[in-house]
Amino acid sequence: MALRVPKEQTSGFPASTVAKRFQLWALGLFSTERHLAKRLKNNSFYPFKQQQPDVFVLEYYLDTLWKGTLLFIVCLLLICCGILRQVEKQETWCFPAYGMAVGLWLMVSSIPRRRLVLNHTRGMYHFSIRGRTVCQGPMHLVYVRLALSSDAYGRCFFQLVLCGHKLEPLVLVQLSERYEQMEFLGRHIARKLNINYFDYLASSYRHVIRHWPLGATFSPGIVQRKTQIYTKSSVTDLDV
Known part of the structure; x- marks a missing residue:
């Protein structure tokens, strides 16, 4: 049929x-x-x-739009709350900052x-x-x-x-x-x-x-x- x-x-x-x-x-x-x-x-x-x-x-719209948005929000919360700022006295805030940059790039490139x-x-x-x-x-x-x-x-x-x-x-x-x-x-x-x-x-x-x-x-x-x-x-x- x-x-x-x-x-x-x-x-x-x-x-x-x-x-x-x-x-x-x-x-x-x-x-x-x-x-x-x-x-x-x-x-x-x-x-x-x-x-x-x-x-x-x-x-x-590409699905990287919501993936980038989610990554950006999660990394932003990590920085604002001070989570993972230091691990064994090593500064690690750059990792969530890098994640924010990647998430923002995914968002911008997927919006069109x-x-x-x-x-x-x-x-x-x-x-x-x-x-x-x-x-x-x-x-x-x-x-x-x-x-x-x-x-x-x-x-x-x-x-x-x-x-x-x-x-x-x-x-x-x-x-x-x-x-x-x-x-x-x-x-x-x-x-x-x-x-x-x-x-x-x-x-x-x-x-x-x-x-x-x-x-x-x-x-x-x-x-x-x-x-x-x-x-x-x-x-x-x-x-x-």
């Missing part, structure tokens, strides 16, 4: 546009796949909004609003900060990637990241051990946005390539799928 997109999501931006700019901050601490699946049911084009047919827009537009009508993407163009290019340079990381015990964790040339990587789903569900969610997002999807392996038949560089006919990272096909068709199939 295919996902249905509410009418208000295809007819411009709702009144809560400002709140949507912070949507990437709420990634969920537990059951991250379920958290993303719910968002996809409410908005099939998450994290973007469909401005018009084949044009998707994402406006957001980011805007990413996927314009399939023109076959181009456009990224700007505070209305000033940072980069733009063909659609094959924007993609969803399944990233892999592991802990000290050898356990593998996956996360979905929206990447692109000169774009700030945007985490769509935090770490999860469920590879199949993460792959399904990543494929679904890439299909709805009509962009490329890449598996965590450099060479894999699980890559989904929709856009190629001009004149390209083959990429060594693409392994032809033999007989297997991807059969899942809906976020509602997720059993999480």
Whole structure:
């Protein structure tokens, strides 16, 4: 059963546009796949909004804004309260002062609003900060990637990241051990946005390539799928 997109999501931006700019901050601490699946049911084009047919827009603030603010406040309290001012008769007030400087820098650099537009009508993407163009290019340079990381015990964790040339990587789903569900969610997002999807392996038949560089006919990272096909068709199939 295919996902249905509410009418208000295809007819411009709702009144809560400002709140949507912070949507990437709420990634969920537990059951991250379920958290993303719910968002996809409410908005099939998450994290973007469909401005018009084949044009998707994402406006957001980096999560380093709240992280920098928190670091600045904590370090400020340490200095004001005299905590950690001296450790074994050594002056240590410079450490929270340095933390304040780092926090302030994170805040200032994250305040400008980011805007990413996927314009399939023109076959181009456009990224700007505070209305000033940072980069733009063909659609094959924007993609969803399944990233892999592991802990000290050898356990593998996956996360979905929206990447692109000169774009700030945007985490769509935090770490999860469920590879199949993460792959399904990543494929679904890439299909709805009509962009490329890449598996965590450099060479894999699980890559989904929709856009190629001009004149390209083959990429060594693409392994032809033999007989297997991807059969899942809906976020509602997720059993999480």
